[in-house]
Amino acid sequence: MTEKDVPGIRKYDAPAGGWGALRATAKAISDQMAAPEAAITLYRTNKPEGFDCPGCAWPDRHHTSTFQFCENGAKAVTWEATKKRVTPEFFASNSVSSLLEWTDYQLEDQGRLTNPMAYNAEKDIYEAVGWDEAFRRIGQILRDQPDPNMVEFYTSGRASNEAAFLYQIFAREYGTNNFPDCSNMCHEATSVGLPKSIGIGKGTVSLDDFDTCELIIAIGHNPGTNHPRMMGTLHEVARRGAPIIVLNPLRERALERFADPQDALEMATFGATEIASSYLQPRIGGDAAALKGIMKALLEMEAEQGEAAGILDREFIEGHTNGFDAFAEDLRATSWAGIVAESGLPEEELRKVAQAYAKSNATIVTYGMGVTQHSTGTRNVQQIANLLLLRGNFGKPGAGICPLRGHSNVQGDRSVGITEKPSAGMIDRIEQRFGFRAPSQHGHDAVAAMQAIIDGRSRVLICLGGNLGVALPDADACFAGMRRLELSVHIATKLNRSHLLVGKNTFILPCLGRTEQDIQSTGPQAVTVEDSMSMVHASRGKLKPASEELRSEPAIVAGMASATLPASRVRWMEMLADYDLIRDAIEAVFPEFLDYNARIRIPGGFRLPLPPTERIWPTASGKAEFLRFSGVAEDPRPADEAVLKLATIRSHDQYNTTIYSLDDRYRGVFGRRDVVFMNEEDMNDRGIQQGDRIRIRTALDNEGDRILENVIAVSYKISRGSVATYYPEGNCLIPLNYIDPTSGTPSYKSVPVHITLA
Known part of the structure; x- marks a missing residue:
């Protein structure tokens, strides 16, 4: 495919963070505040006698560090403290x-x-x-x-x-x-799903757990944009050599390479740190199938090597959980062909993730709205809990579940x-x-x-x-x-x-x-x-x-x-x-x-009780529950092969519905938001070139009149069969009743669509 020269679309090869983040921070300050006042205000961010950043909910290690704000946090602060x-x-x-x-x-x-x-x-x-x-x-x-x-x-x-x-x-x-x-639109699946699994609807990890974890599996989130203070933590984990396995339909720059603006040596040498040790791109709506594949591979590894090999934590499963036998039988009955077709990932790649997981004695799984905003969002969350339960990754240092919340409270x-x-x-x-x-x-x-x-x-x-x-x-x-x-x-x-x-x-x-x-x-x-x-x-x-x-x-x-x-x-x-x-x-x-x-x-405050961190399970049975996911389909099956799955996403200069500018730096979009990110092969199949005007039509029963027009196609590293456009512009394609019936969360991240030239 020959790429057109499209205004506002150009490659951005720099790492996430780094000098680009500092320049963007400086611009945000100059646009909104006087420099001296901005410096004092930002210094007070996330301090014991200061104010909590109005941006994301990622915690601060001691709530006392010299600087505890990121690029998007600075934008949130100056946006609020503006002189306008x-x-x-x-x-x-x-x-x-x-x-x-x-x-x-x-x-x-x-x-x-x-x-x-x-x-x-x-x-x-x-x-x-x-x-x-x-x-x-x-x-x-x-x-x-x-x-x-x-x-x-x-x-x-x-x-x-x-x-x-x-x-x-x-x-x-x-x-x-x-x-x-607002949680009804993002992590309600967590609030509803996790209590059935582990007894509470919250994450179980602390920042200290990231210091001792041996593996992170990151599913369906983009920390460089949506919770950027997390990047400092991932940077530290990657630098000490712990693997970070990413499952995300889009290649996101912050999960590839990151330069910490607070790392003087990295900034001085224009260096960067590789974040993901392995980057898998499931098709949109393929997370549940991928998770079942990883767990099925673990069962098969145990069957081959024997229980003594310690692939599964049998002592934990027997002492702290219910429902394992029925859960395991469902995994064995699930075909690899179905898993591969639905996830869009090769069997061997999923087996590699299982092997890495089996080697780790302390694993954290982090996830975002790429997991929750589906018609099976609640059950998706429960599959992540199942994965962690298989190896006893609750109630021990360096392990647990980490849902990534949005707003700071x-x-x-x-x-x-x-x-x-x-x-x-x-x-x-x-x-x-x-x-x-x-x-x-x-x-x-x-x-x-x-x-x-x-x-x-x-x-x-x-x-x-x-x-x-x-x-x-x-x-x-x-x-x-x-x-x-x-x-x-x-x-x-x-x-x-x-x-x-x-x-x-x-x-x-x-x-x-x-x-x-x-x-x-x-x-x-x-x-x-x-x-x-x-x-x-x-x-x-x-x-x-x-x-x-x-x-x-x-x-x-x-x-x-x-x-x-x-x-x-x-x-x-x-x-x-x-x-x-x-x-x-x-x-x-x-x-x-x-x-x-x-x-x-007390400086830094206090932590609310989290019983699963002590292997106490406030469920009806008093134990953690393995909960089955029937089949491998995360969303309604499309009517024909021409249907693509669309996710609505935020740009880098955006926080929820607040848009700081029209740039999306890491994805190479500047000064515009009328774009649809597409896989190059999908574009070729439809005779679409970069920059072409296209029409998106919802492919749900009785919803064919939902159309987004006057948008351009942009070639991007996104999984085959998947497309993405900005939120909230893409909301017009989603029926109000297209939800996860268990949690009521709208299915923003998996909308079946037809795409044609305008």
Whole structure:
């Protein structure tokens, strides 16, 4: 195939990180902040007396290092601490209809929101409104609803523990368990799947485990973009010689070569470290088949060499697990032909992974949304747990499971009660602490909430952060549903498209960011967050707030609750004055936060209990469970051979729906997002050349009218039969009900499509 010279598409041969990362960091600072202020602010990132990075949830080794931020972390910090402002004058000069014509990047690039705003439908603009008036109007509309279950309380993972806890208490006293949450769209399969396997829905490793692990198997994630602080850890593991086996449909630069910007010698010599010792590219939707192949190979190795060879940890299996015999029989009955066809990987490559795994005495498996965002996402996660159970890789140093969370407190929000499925014990303890009985029926997750909004069964949406309308699949249906709401409320730091999907009454309530001082009546306050390894630590902003009108998230939640529930028995304003009282209440409802206020004052914080690390299994049986995966197909089988599998992915200059720039440096895309990454052979089969305009059409039953047009084909190192395009632009191809039925997670990562020349 002859490649065309396509504007904005060029090879990028440098390693991930390195001087490219430093240049990008410098540009982010110059675009958003004054250099001296930026330097001081970044120095405070992830320090005991500083603030937690608002980017990814990867932990910091001691929370005290000299520099603990990465390129994308610097972008997240400067994006929040920007000198740019969105004032009432901005809204007066720009109608909502005109702002809808702006790109998502342009909207957020305007800067920080400064005043509470209410939509004026007659003028089609937002107008400034006082806080008390906003709370009064919101409270009145909430009280007027005929059924509390017609209200949806959405939460973004960037909310602090304190804000999230008050929020769920507010909603439950109001009378609903409708808690759509950003985790519903990413790692819900982990939260639902792992408790059935090992008893908890969290990872079991610490950073110290990466110092002693003998093997890492990395499945379905791109750390250089989505959790870049992890690259320092992988860099250390690779430098000490421990193998890192990658399974990912796309070749991602950060998993190939990485230059650590904090390694003076590597930077001075323009060197780089090879990260992956082996890089396998399964077809999209082939992870479950690949995992079954690795595990089948292990069984066959044991059968050939005998149990004494120690291929499987028989002592661990017999003493700590259930279900092995049925699980093993299913593996033996699964054909290699089916595994190879579905995974897209040769049998010998999968056997090599099994051999490496059998040699390792301590293995960590890391995984991301390439595993969870499928119609079998929950069962995919359970297969990873099965793999680790086979060799006893729980409850020993250097071993365990590591789901890679996104937002810096998405795990913490869950720990303090953001769930649509409250336990009986949680309900009892809420009643003991606050004097009201919370509802017990299950509420809505994110997809169910949006379906209720579209159908008119829910009339109010309150968003504690986030960009829900854009984040979910099927934007046309989501946008139309949100415009029919009686009330929508957005607690936010910056403007985004969801704020422009105005209903009968719509409010934007600007809040403090992580970087800013939070001063209440008793003085400066700290909030707390939990990282992806269950460490809870304090975060204290130091910057002067972007506007005197900003309020903290706890203050906004307390203000809405007080206005909505005038007879509430919860002491909202008392807790708001002193966040220690919020943490006392969290401890009363969630006993694992024992001595919360004392332990949060220890530099670095404390770790929440993780029973599997002690080989204690909080499952119904009291043991870890081997859970079978029927067959090898991860997603519905396509109707014909011409169908490709599409995954939606983030660019390097992007965090969730926030787009920092139009570049995707490591993939060689600059200044544009209208691209589809394709395998060269797949392009040849369809007579497509790089730069050709193409049309993507969904190949699901009754979904043929879902089309993404005016995008270009880009030749990329992606597995045969697989294609990828950017999120959220590709969301239009995904039906809202195309989900993992067990967890409700949308199948963003495996959409059957037809691709033709436009």
